[in-house]
Structures are given as C-alpha cells and as structure tokens.
Amino acid sequence: RSIDFEFETYDKQSFQEAPVVNYPNDYDFTRITEFKKLTSQEHNKTTILKEYPCAEGEPYYPFPTKKHKEHFALYQKDMAMEKDVIFIGRLAEYRYYNMDAVVRSALNVFERELNG
Structure with a gap:
C-alpha cells in the first residue's frame, strides 16, 4: 500500500480548524495537513496536502515478507x-x-x- 500526495494552495488565511484532519470515510483522500498551523505561520495564503491511498508506488506501510x-x-x-x-x-x-x-x-x- 502506498500514498499519493496532492498539494493545493488557497488564497485564504485558513483551510481547516486543526493542522491535521483525518477523513476515514466518505472521501477519496484520508488526511489533510495544513502545515502552517504546525509552525504557527501567519500568511494570507495557505497550502494543504491531501493524502490518497493507492496500490502502486513506494510502500508506506510494513509488508512483512x-x-x-x-x-x-x-x-x-x-x-x-x-x-x-x-x-x-x-x-x-x-x-x-x-x-x-x-x-x-x-x-x-x-x-x-x-x-x-
């Protein structure tokens, strides 16, 4: 199992209430991270990262062979x-x-x- 990462930038102060929000159901992505909230940055724009689970690519989870x-x-x-x-x-x-x-x-x- 792997993860695809998609960055998005918005012309707004904030995208979500918390730095990291998990989405276990109802969406294609599983997590959104708003990095500037982790470092208390203040800026008129914000960039988020959406994580999408996928089958191909670099493994991000243990595969105990x-x-x-x-x-x-x-x-x-x-x-x-x-x-x-x-x-x-x-x-x-x-x-x-x-x-x-x-x-x-x-x-x-x-x-x-x-x-x-």
Whole structure:
C-alpha cells in the first residue's frame, strides 16, 4: 500500500480548524495537513496536502515478507547497540500502528522508564 500526495494552495488565511484532519470515510483522500498551523505561520495564503491511498508506488506501510523481516532483524541488532536511545513506533517495531496505539505504546515506555 502506498500514498499519493496532492498539494493545493488557497488564497485564504485558513483551510481547516486543526493542522491535521483525518477523513476515514466518505472521501477519496484520508488526511489533510495544513502545515502552517504546525509552525504557527501567519500568511494570507495557505497550502494543504491531501493524502490518497493507492496500490502502486513506494510502500508506506510494513509488508512483512521473510526478506523484509530478515532485513529488519539487522536494524534490531543496530538498535540494541544504542544504550541511550529508546526506539518506539512504526519504524522501530516494523509494524502498523493506529495513532491511539502509538500514543499508548509511547506512554507505556515513558512510564516504564520513569519508574524503572
């Protein structure tokens, strides 16, 4: 699975209320990002990015074939050598996470590190 990205610029201060809005149903796109809201920029125009899921192109999600799992095992060895770094999330665990699960995982790791 991959993603097509489409940028659009508008002659208006704001496009949406939040920097990132997910659209799980009813639209061809799945997310709109309005980047200037992430950095608190003020400008008379705004640019958004729409994300469209697609089958072709660079993979954006884990595809756990035997070859990919073996390749990830090499990364795991490298990660294990880093003593002052905590690796969490999709890339660090080579698995798909919904955002609520990523946040829960991060909080669990923080709690474990804080309390020893």
